[in-house]
Amino acid sequence: MANHEIRDITIIGAGPTGLFALFYAGMRGASAQIIEALPEPGGQLTALYPEKFIFDVAGFPKVLAKDLVHALREQAAQFGEPVHCGQQVVALEEDDGVFTLVTATDRFPTRALIIAAGIGAFSPRRLPQACAEPWYGRGIHDTVLDPKAFAGRQVVIIGGGDTAFDWAHQLEGVAKAITLVHRSDRFRAHQATVDAVMAAATAGRVAMRTFHELADVVAEDGRLVALDLRDIKQKTVRRVAADDVLPMLGFVSDMGALLAWGLTLEKNEIVVNQTMETGRPGVWAAGDVNTYPGKLKLIATGFAEAATAVNQAVHWVYPEKKVNPGHSSNLAVFGQKDD
Ligand SMILES: Cc1cc2nc3c(=O)[nH]c(=O)nc-3n(C[C@H](O)[C@H](O)[C@H](O)COP(=O)(O)OP(=O)(O)OC[C@H]3O[C@@H](n4cnc5c(N)ncnc54)[C@H](O)[C@@H]3O)c2cc1C
Structure with a gap:
C-alpha cells in the first residue's frame, strides 16, 4: 500500500464540483487533493457527454463539456494540488481526528473530507456476451484515451449513444x-453527430x-x-474484419462504499444542511451526490456548493481562518492587494 502525505482537504470525485473545490481549497491556502475512480477527470462531462454543448454555465454562452473540464483543470492546476485518477475510494477510516481514504492500492490521510462523488464511481458497461470477456484488453477496449492508437486499424464500435457516435x-x-x-435504428446521441456519421456512411466511409x-x-x-455479427431481424450472421472492438455501451455507477459511512441518506443521496455538512464532523458533501429541499442537480449549483463546503472545511x-473567503479580486494569492 502506498501511503500519501496528509492533506488538509481531500475531495472524492473529479467532476466539475470536485475540480472547482480543488481550486477553491488552493485559493484558501489549504493543501488538497482529489481521488477519482476514472482514468480522466471531468465526471459525467468526460464520461457521458464530452462533445455536447452546455448552455447554462454562467459566463459561457455555450461551452463544450470537454472544454469546460479543460478550463476547470487549468484553474485548479494554479495551486499544483494533485488529482489522483484511477483510484476508487473503497473505505473510510477515522483515527484521532484524522481520516484515511483507502483505495485498492493507496491510503490518503486527510484532516477534512468533501464528498463530490456525483452519481457514484463509474465503470464502462461491459458487453453482455460471455465470448467477449476474455478479449478485454486484448482487442476489446472499453475506454479510448488516444484516438491515434487506432491509426490504420479496422475498428468495430458497438453502441448507439453519444460515445459510440462521437x-x-x-x-x-x-x-x-x-x-x-x-441493436436498433434508434440512437441516443446528439443529432449533429448522428447526421455526420450517417453522411459518412452514405459516402461509404463508415459501415x-x-x-x-x-x-x-x-x-x-x-x-x-x-467479429461474427447476428442480424436480429433476418436471423443471419455476417463476419466483419476487426483489429479493435470498442464497446461504447454507457457506464454503470456504484455508490458502493460511500453508503456505509454512517451518513444520512435519502434515495442514495447524502442529506446536507445549508453549509453542506453531512452530520458527520469533518465531512461535507457537494454536487449531485447531496440532497436538501430545493436541490437542483446542475453544474452551477455544484460550483456554489463546492465553495460553501471548502470554506467550511478550511475553518x-x-x-483562526474565517469562513468568509473575501473577494478573489482582492486576494494576495492572485497578486492582488488584500483588503
Ligand atoms: C447527458 C447529460 C447532459 C447534461 N447537461 C447538463 C447541462 O447542460 N447543464 C448542467 O448544469 N448540467 C448538466 N448535466 C448534469 C451535470 O453533468 C451534473 O450535474 C454534474 O456532472 C455533477 O457534477 P459532480 O462533480 O457533482 O458529479 P459527477 O460529474 O458525477 O462527478 C463525480 C465523480 O466522482 C467520482 N467518484 C464517485 N465515487 C467515487 C469513489 N468511490 N472513488 C473515487 N471517485 C469516485 C466519479 O467517478 C465521477 O468522476 C448533464 C448530465 C448528463 C448526463
Whole structure:
C-alpha cells in the first residue's frame, strides 16, 4: 500500500464540483487533493457527454463539456494540488481526528473530507456476451484515451449513444475502416453527430450495422481478427474484419462504499444542511451526490456548493481562518492587494 502525505482537504470525485473545490481549497491556502475512480477527470462531462454543448454555465454562452473540464483543470492546476485518477475510494477510516481514504492500492490521510462523488464511481458497461470477456484488453477496449492508437486499424464500435457516435466521428480518417453496430435504428446521441456519421456512411466511409449484435469473437493465432455479427431481424450472421472492438455501451455507477459511512441518506443521496455538512464532523458533501429541499442537480449549483463546503472545511481545519473567503479580486494569492 502506498501511503500519501496528509492533506488538509481531500475531495472524492473529479467532476466539475470536485475540480472547482480543488481550486477553491488552493485559493484558501489549504493543501488538497482529489481521488477519482476514472482514468480522466471531468465526471459525467468526460464520461457521458464530452462533445455536447452546455448552455447554462454562467459566463459561457455555450461551452463544450470537454472544454469546460479543460478550463476547470487549468484553474485548479494554479495551486499544483494533485488529482489522483484511477483510484476508487473503497473505505473510510477515522483515527484521532484524522481520516484515511483507502483505495485498492493507496491510503490518503486527510484532516477534512468533501464528498463530490456525483452519481457514484463509474465503470464502462461491459458487453453482455460471455465470448467477449476474455478479449478485454486484448482487442476489446472499453475506454479510448488516444484516438491515434487506432491509426490504420479496422475498428468495430458497438453502441448507439453519444460515445459510440462521437468515436465513430472522431476516428473517421484515422482508422482504416469503421463499422458501427447497434441493436436498433434508434440512437441516443446528439443529432449533429448522428447526421455526420450517417453522411459518412452514405459516402461509404463508415459501415452501419443496425439491428445487429455480437454473436462471436473470431481469433487466429491467439489474436482477435473478426467479429461474427447476428442480424436480429433476418436471423443471419455476417463476419466483419476487426483489429479493435470498442464497446461504447454507457457506464454503470456504484455508490458502493460511500453508503456505509454512517451518513444520512435519502434515495442514495447524502442529506446536507445549508453549509453542506453531512452530520458527520469533518465531512461535507457537494454536487449531485447531496440532497436538501430545493436541490437542483446542475453544474452551477455544484460550483456554489463546492465553495460553501471548502470554506467550511478550511475553518474546521484552521479555526483562526474565517469562513468568509473575501473577494478573489482582492486576494494576495492572485497578486492582488488584500483588503
Ligand atoms: C447527458 C447529460 C447532459 C447534461 N447537461 C447538463 C447541462 O447542460 N447543464 C448542467 O448544469 N448540467 C448538466 N448535466 C448534469 C451535470 O453533468 C451534473 O450535474 C454534474 O456532472 C455533477 O457534477 P459532480 O462533480 O457533482 O458529479 P459527477 O460529474 O458525477 O462527478 C463525480 C465523480 O466522482 C467520482 N467518484 C464517485 N465515487 C467515487 C469513489 N468511490 N472513488 C473515487 N471517485 C469516485 C466519479 O467517478 C465521477 O468522476 C448533464 C448530465 C448528463 C448526463
